[in-house]
Amino acid sequence: MEEIFVGFMNLGIKQIIMFLIGGILIYLAIEKDYEPMLLLPIGFSTILVNLPLSSVLEYEGAPGVLRILFDAGIATELFPVLIFVGVGAMIDFTPLFVNPSMIFFGAAAQFGIFATIVLCILLGIDDLKLAASIGIIGAADGPTAIFVASKFAREYLGPITVAAYSYMSLVPLVQPPVIRALTTKKERMIRMDYKDVKVSRTVKILFPIFITIISGIMAPISVPLVGLLMFGNLIRECGVLERLSKAAQNELSNIVTILLGITIGSTMTADAFLKTTTLLILLAGLAAFIFDTAGGVIFVKILNLFRKNKINPMVGAAGISAFPMSSRVIQRMATKEDPTNFILMQAVSANVAGQLGSIIAGGIILSLVPLLVG
Amino acid sequence: MDLAGTLTIVGMVVVFAALIILALAISLLGKAININKNAIAEKAASNAIKTDIVNTGAANTQSQISNQDDKELIAVITAAIMASMKGSSDFKIRVKSFRRIPDNSPEWNIAGKLTTINANIIR
Incomplete structure (x- = not known):
């Protein structure tokens, strides 16, 4: 008789809270359109793994389907790396070639990653690896956050991924108040010249190869990250692999996204999720995005002290990796101040630089943290 | 705390350094390819002038x-x-x-x- 009610007997308040959290994630994905591709599978998987005696994780001593997927796809870093091939095939680096100087803003806006690491240590997280995994939320780049967290803090992969993707969706709400607090109306109205430069196909083809070699030499551990991103980009730009490029952008990305979402959700068990650290991760993630925005804006303001042709400081905030949300937000803010001011192209260049910057920052964290921890 | 500080300083410096190298590489790559293209364009332009001279009669018939x-x-x-x-x-x-x-x-x-x-x- 007991066996019939075994499910009820193993159902606790913690599991019910996790069902609610899963439900909230599904609600946010469907109703609010917050990164539905990731949040919906994660939300559903949260419910799956918190069912009593969840057989998707383990069944009669043998690993369940989600545990098998986790071991094969996340523990080996296969899924995030495959996602990078798709992302590479989707990124068009042309805006970066048109405005190479915008690349600096892509670096400045990575400040949030490092500032958040310091913040986490100040808040009492002793483990630098965990602090770095939380800080990487500031990369505003889901796959990079997953990649770093799966290496350094596997048990917190769920909350870190949820925070990274949620705040990426919330960029239109997070960035404007920070930018307004740090800039004057006059600064937000600065106009910038735009020169349309034609970029040759040879440059577009050589670029991913160059980047792979340079980053491979500077940070060897970042090769799976940068190398496969650039492989995707080379497929896109070479012009002779259109079918493969489309497959990477659509079929590969879609299949891996399904598996990635549901597998990451499998780490959201009540015991692992309902901790104070989770709350800290969610708050620190928000701080990371605020620091990113502030870093980019302040960097431009410092540059403007020495420049004759002033740069609109809002462009600095577009140096985060959330593409194209961030550049759109910046243009909307510029239009609000002056309907005839167009800084979209400069913001897009900074935004693309941010995509590159975040991956490089991820690679550097992967190289440096083990060296520092020893 | 010291480790986090070191990570911040070294991390930001390396991110900037890497992206500066990239910006330089992009500029140089662009320039190198433009120099090649200009050379090819100059050749093409000189050929075009020759054909223009030959086709002057035909060109007059086109609408101006x-x-x-x-x-x-x-x-x-x-x-x-x-x-x-x-x-x-x-x-x-x-x-x-x-x-x-x-x-x-x-x-x-x-x-x-x-x-x-x-x-x-x-x-």
């Missing part, structure tokens, strides 16, 4: 584009062709002349087309 309106129209046509090629920088085209085709459509068809165009503009 002189006034400002036509130049604007040529710019628009060029832009439309480029847009239909999805802005690919691999094709270099130059519209030299154009000829109006008389519109023999019935009046009602023309009125219908105008309504559609105006509706789109308003939207």
Whole structure:
């Protein structure tokens, strides 16, 4: 008789809270359109793994389907790396070639990653690896956050991924108040010249190869990250692999996204999720995005002290990796101040630089943290 | 705390250094390729001058584009062709002349087309 009610007997308040959290994630994905591709599978998987005696994780001593997927796809870093091939095939680096100087803003806006690491240590997280995994939320780049967290803090992969993707969706709400607090109306109205430069196909083809070699030499551990991103980009730009490029952008990305979402959700068990650290991760993630925005804006303001042709400081905030949300937000803010001011192209260049910057920052964290921890 | 500070300083310096190297690499790559292209373009230009001299007679028969309106129209046509090629920088085209085709459509068809165009503009 007991066996019939075994499910009820193993159902606790913690599991019910996790069902609610899963439900909230599904609600946010469907109703609010917050990164539905990731949040919906994660939300559903949260419910799956918190069912009593969840057989998707383990069944009669043998690993369940989600545990098998986790071991094969996340523990080996296969899924995030495959996602990078798709992302590479989707990124068009042309805006970066048109405005190479915008690349600096892509670096400045990575400040949030490092500032958040310091913040986490100040808040009492002793483990630098965990602090770095939380800080990487500031990369505003889901796959990079997953990649770093799966290496350094596997048990917190769920909350870190949820925070990274949620705040990426919330960029239109997070960035404007920070930018307004740090800039004057006059600064937000600065106009910038735009020169349309034609970029040759040879440059577009050589670029991913160059980047792979340079980053491979500077940070060897970042090769799976940068190398496969650039492989995707080379497929896109070479012009002779259109079918493969489309497959990477659509079929590969879609299949891996399904598996990635549901597998990451499998780490959201009540015991692992309902901790104070989770709350800290969610708050620190928000701080990371605020620091990113502030870093980019302040960097431009410092540059403007020495420049004759002033740069609109809002462009600095577009140096985060959330593409194209961030550049759109910046243009909307510029239009609000002056309907005839167009800084979209400069913001897009900074935004693309941010995509590159975040991956490089991820690679550097992967190289440096083990060296520092020893 | 010391470790986090070191990570922040070294991390930001390395991120900047890596991206500065990339910016330089992009600029150099662009310049190197432009130098090559300019050399090729110069050769092509000198060949074009030769053929122009040969074809002067034929060129006179083509309609001459002189006034400002036509130049604007040529710019628009060029832009439309480029847009239909999805802005690919691999094709270099130059519209030299154009000829109006008389519109023999019935009046009602023309009125219908105008309504559609105006509706789109308003939207």
